Amino acid sequence: MKKVLINECKAVFPALSRNESISRSIAAAFLLQCDPTVEETAAVKTAVSEAVTNAIVHGYRNSKGYVEMLMKLFDNNTVYIRIKDKGAGIADVKAAMEPMFTTAPADEERSGLGFTVMENFMDKVRVRSVLGEGTTVTLEKKIGGKPLDKR
Amino acid sequence: MIKIYNDGKRITAALVGDIDHHAAREMREQLDDVIARSRPELLILDLAGVGFMDSSGIGLILGRSRAVRAVGGELLVKNADYEIAEVIRISGLGHLIAAQPNTL
Ligand SMILES: Nc1ncnc2c1ncn2[C@@H]1O[C@H](COP(=O)(O)OP(=O)(O)O)[C@@H](O)[C@H]1O
Ligand SMILES: [Mg+2]
Helix, strand or coil: CCCCEEEEEEEEEECCCCHHHHHHHHHHHHHHHHCCCHHHHHHHHHHHHHHHHHHHHHHCCCCCCEEEEEEEEECCCEEEEEEEECCCCCCCHHHHCCCCCCCCCHHHCCCCCHHHHHHHHCCEEEEEEECCCEEEEEEEEECCCCCHHHC | CEEEEEECCEEEEEEECCECHHHHHHHHHHHHHHHHHHCCCEEEEEEEECCCECHHHHHHHHHHHHHHHHCCCEEEEECCCHHHHHHHHHCCCHHHECCCHHHC
């Protein structure tokens, strides 16, 4: 059965660390319409925070630009959140997704666990990246058991 | 924001608010200041007032754990919400969660 798009929302903001909390509040607000549990909301907020922080900290480390967050809700209660930057890009995505891998200098205390956290809290995490062009992270999670029309 | 309760060689730091990359920097400075001044035997990070934490908090906890060890002490975390404890466990720092928080 083909899934049908119910709603979508896009937020675009400059790569400032103060937008980390704003972006996850927007995601939590979008999620409200599918009646999520406290755990589901926390999971999505955490994953969004990781991806947006990465765009700000790593993507735009040596440049300025915008982060785009596109959220989609489908009728099978699946939420897609795509976080996109036009920053540095990732040389080796597979290596970058390994636990404890970080390219940040030690004094920044990045744990290298951002992707690990995203993968633990979401059903699917996809990363597309081109060096010098930017990175797109797509997070996907099915929310709750009840179909939307039964709520 | 951080509230410090100093009980001789045992210090409890109650962290308040979200812990993300944006907030972690200031918390780190304040905690390192306390560690350098008081050289605690035990530093307890009380997360009761923390509603959100991502992997930036892991960097914060791990860094402070090392700093406390460097002065001969130990670090423990208590009162973490379920999801925050989950982030800590995923990161392999589950052993820093206080087993008997009520006795601390
Ligand atoms: N949007 C991005 N742009 C450029 N590099 C990225 C991006 N996201 C992740 N990376 C790379 O992947 C590595 C691992 O990311 P992550 O698991 O979140 O750990 P951390 O952020 O703690 O370094 C980063 O250190 C960085 O090299
Ligand atoms: Mg990260």
